[in-house]
Amino acid sequence: MNRDWIATARTLSQALPFLQRYADATVVIKLGGHAMGSDEAMDEFARDVALMRQVGVHPVIVHGGGPMINKMLARLGIESDFVNGKRVTDEATMEVVEMVLSGLVNARIVQAISEQGGRAVGVSGKDSGLIVCDPEDPALGLVGKPTEVNPRILRDFADKGIIPVIAPLGMGRDGETYNINGDTAAGAIAAALGADRLLLLTDVAGVKDGSGEVITDLTATQINEMIADGTIAGGMIPKVQTALDALEGGTRAAVILDGRAPNACLLELFTEHGAGSIIRKG
Secondary structure: OOHHHHHHHHHHHHHHHHHHHOOOOEEEEEEOHHHHOOHHHHHHHHHHHHHHHHOOOEEEEEEOOHHHHHHHHHHHOOOOOEEOOEEOEOHHHHHHHHHHHHHHHHHHHHHHHHHOOOOEEEEEOOHHHOEEEEEOOHHHEOEEEEEEEOOHHHHHHHHOOOEEEEEOEEEEOOOOEEEOOHHHHHHHHHHHHOOOEEEEEEOOOOOEOOOOOEOOEEEHHHHHHHHHOOOOOOOHHHHHHHHHHHHHHOOOEEEEEEOOOOOHHHHHHHOOOOOOEEEEOO
């Protein structure tokens, strides 16, 4: 008998406790723009998500699209500035952001999941009042901070076996459209759903200690200490802050992991060693 077949069967057998553990669990996945850099990576992610739904997990996808937005803005000759890592969004930029996120990127993910046998529907945070925003900072323009999340539409999708794919846009109280940081939107949705897991797929292996080694298990207290002493710095700070906010809002645990790694979500959920850095409240 082929050794590869035996290894595959053993892997499936060892996954059984984890399949049982996550049956009927809600898992919110933030898919970053860098993690969908190729058709092969997108197809693999879509296959993993379809498999998750097949075994009883309820995945909710929130995507970014920064590299795609940058490319479109450049093609149209629209300059884009950043303040503290966040895009300054005026009306012209907002039109491009909405077109790229709700159109090109969202449709691409939905199609990829459908081609792998999953049932997916694309929505934005504007649909059915999913995400209501206030302005985050006047210096950022039309960048929103979620103040209210109404997840009823997402629960309806889950009941019907449908995977929602969400563009991180929100509606202001006066009808304005707001651009939302993708991590922030995913954290707010995970909290509102009381998700079992928030998976933040990024382009690093996880949270690292002072010597550059990935720390696999962290608490909120440890995260705050590492921010205070400078071990966590730069672009990792908003990611861990998103994780902490989600935990405070009712998410059971958050994981920061490398979305470029093959089968990252499956490794995290269905293996003993997991992937990346898991953060728990206490």
